[in-house]
Amino acid sequence: xxxxxxxxxxxxxxxxxxxxxxxxxxxxxxxxxxxxxxxxxxxxxxxxxxxxxxxxxxxxxxxxxxxxxxxxxxxxxxxxxxxxxxxxxxxxxxxxxxxxxxxxxxxxxxxxxxxxxxxxxxxxxxxxxxxxxxxxxxxxxxxxxxxxxxxxxxxxxxxxxxxxxxxxxxxxxxxxxxxxxxxxxxxxxxxxxxxxxxxxxxxxxxxxxxxxxxxxxxxxxxxxxxxxxxxxxxxxxxxxxxxxxxxxxxxxxxxxxxxxxxxxxxxxxxxxxxxxxxxxxxxxxxxxxxxxxxxxxxxxxxxxxxxxxxxxxxxxxxxxxxxxxxxxxxxxxx
Numbered sequence: 001x002x003x004x005x006x007x008x009x010x011x012x013x014x015x016x017x018x019x020x021x022x023x024x025x026x027x028x029x030x031x032x033x034x035x036x037x038x039x040x041x042x043x044x045x046x047x048x049x050x051x052x053x054x055x056x057x058x059x060x061x062x063x064x065x066x067x068x069x070x071x072x073x074x075x076x077x078x079x080x081x082x083x084x085x086x087x088x089x090x091x092x093x094x095x096x097x098x099x100x101x102x103x104x105x106x107x108x109x110x111x112x113x114x115x116x117x118x119x120x121x122x123x124x125x126x127x128x129x130x131x132x133x134x135x136x137x138x139x140x141x142x143x144x145x146x147x148x149x150x151x152x153x154x155x156x157x158x159x160x161x162x163x164x165x166x167x168x169x170x171x172x173x174x175x176x177x178x179x180x181x182x183x184x185x186x187x188x189x190x191x192x193x194x195x196x197x198x199x200x201x202x203x204x205x206x207x208x209x210x211x212x213x214x215x216x217x218x219x220x221x222x223x224x225x226x227x228x229x230x231x232x233x234x235x236x237x238x239x240x241x242x243x244x245x246x247x248x249x250x251x252x253x254x255x256x257x258x259x260x261x262x263x264x265x266x267x268x269x270x271x272x273x274x275x276x277x278x279x280x281x282x283x284x285x286x287x288x289x290x291x292x293x294x295x296x297x298x299x300x301x302x303x304x305x306x307x308x309x310x311x312x313x314x315x316x317x318x319x320x321x322x323x324x325x326x327x328x329x330x331x332x333x334x
Contacts, residue, residue, distance in 0.1 A: 019061075026065045027246040031255065032267040034071060035122035038062055038080070042118055049107045054091060059084045072252030074259070076124030083117035129255060130318075131264030135235055137320050138198045142171035146185060146192065146225070147203030147239070149299055150271065150308075152176030160300065163309035168316070169326045173197070181208045182221035189228055199319070200229045201266075201312055203239040205253065215250045219257070226261050236261070237315050240268035242275070264319050270311040274304050 022040060029037040041062035045055035063081065071077070087110040094106035145151050145161040152174065153159035161174035173195045175188055182204045192200065202225060208218045222238075229236050240254040258265040300308060316324050 023061070023065065026062075027069060029069075030267065030269050030272060031071065031240065031248070031252060032269055035118070035125050038066075038121070039118060041065075042114060046111050046114070049091070049110055052103060052107065054088075054095075055110075056088050056091075059088065068247055070248045070251050072256050074121075074124055074128055074255075076121035076128075079124075080117045080121040083113055087114055128259040129263075129265035129267070131235065131237070131258075131262055132319060135320050137170065137324050139170060141196055141198040142173045143168065143199045143201060143316065144173045144175055144192055144195050144197040144234075145201045145203070145312075146188065147176045147201070148180045148207050149176070149178040150206070151201075151203050152178055153299060153305070158305065160305040160308035160312065163305045164312055167309055167313040167326055168324055170198070170324060176203075179207055180204070181211065181213065182218050182225070183208075183213075186221060186224060189225075192229075193232060197229070197232065197234045199235045199237060199316060200225075201237045201239065201315075202226070202229075203241070205241045205250070206243070209241075209243045209250065215253060218250065219253055222253070222257055223261075226257065226263070230261075235319055236263050237266060237312065237319070238263045239266045239271070239312075242268040242272050264315050266311050266315050270308055273307065274300055 022044070026037045026040065041058045045058035045062075048058065049055045063084075066077070090106055091110060094103045143164070145159070145164070151159050151161065153176070159174055159176055161172050161176070165172035175192060175195075177184075177188075185204050202222070204222065204225075205218050208221075226236050226238075238254050238258050242248075243250055254265060254268075257263065313325060
């Protein structure tokens with residue numbers, strides 16, 4: 001009898017540990033991984049529903065995680081939240097009927113509707129950060145990289161634009177400046193216009209956050225830059241800036257701008273890899289760091305520049321087609 005008494009306690013402990021790990025993994029998930037993070041909670045809710053138990057626990061926990069991460073509430077995400085709430089209400093009503101077949105039928109319908117809403121949310125989440133496709137390449141007109149020290153850098157490694165120039169079949173102009181904010185970047189527009197770019201890669205907003213600038217101000221500045229580039233006939237590639245490990249105080253600013261203006265977004269996965277694999281912070285510090293950042297743990301070294309350049313080249317190829325790349329048999333896709 002003693003093992004039978006211990007087993008439920010062990011199961012409950014294991015369940016609590018599993019839930020804790022799921023919460024931690026969900027909070028640590030990158031924005032681009034949001035659909036799969038939510039899918040993990042839906043799998044748990046589905047298992048409970050199929051066992052004729054209520055699914056409110058996993059669904060409510062998922063909603064709290066989304067709020068804690070301060071993700072942008074896209075139409076797809078709001079649709080999924082509304083469907084989940086409706087399913088919980090329908091499940092409660094089916095429980096009141098106490099008719100077994102009705103409950104099972106309702107569980108099947110809830111599961112189908114929930115996963116359909118998730119699929120629509122996932123499609124919407126990805127489509128919202130996609131720019132135009134098949135844009136004609138204009139030889140001679142450069143790609144301009146506008147950003148802070150993550151773009152500019154200096155000796156001995158230079159910045160990623162210097163590496164990008166070796167990957168593309170068109171010129172690349174580096175307008176990055178160390179420590180620059182989005183407001184200061186507006187003053188570079190005359191130099192940007194003189195370059196007559198066909199594409200502008202914007203990597204701004206990190207220093208604004210460090211200096212305590214309000215989200216609305218940064219949004220207005222970035223929007224001015226985007227509209228000004230569009231007036232020059234240039235496509236804008238927006239680089240997503242990570243501002244918090246678990247939660248984004250700017251509520252997915254770049255993702256909202258990308259959706260609003262139909263811009264190609266480079267997810268913050270690229271910069272997060274640089275930071276997470278830095279030799280000055282975990283987990284890179286535990287493994288000695290795969291030398292993607294300099295000793296300050298913030299800026300890319302030669303390999304970090306290569307990584308960023310490949311992400312930017314891939315984004316440009318999605319917009320302009322593979323013809324914008326310089327042919328290289330050993331090319332690596334991020």
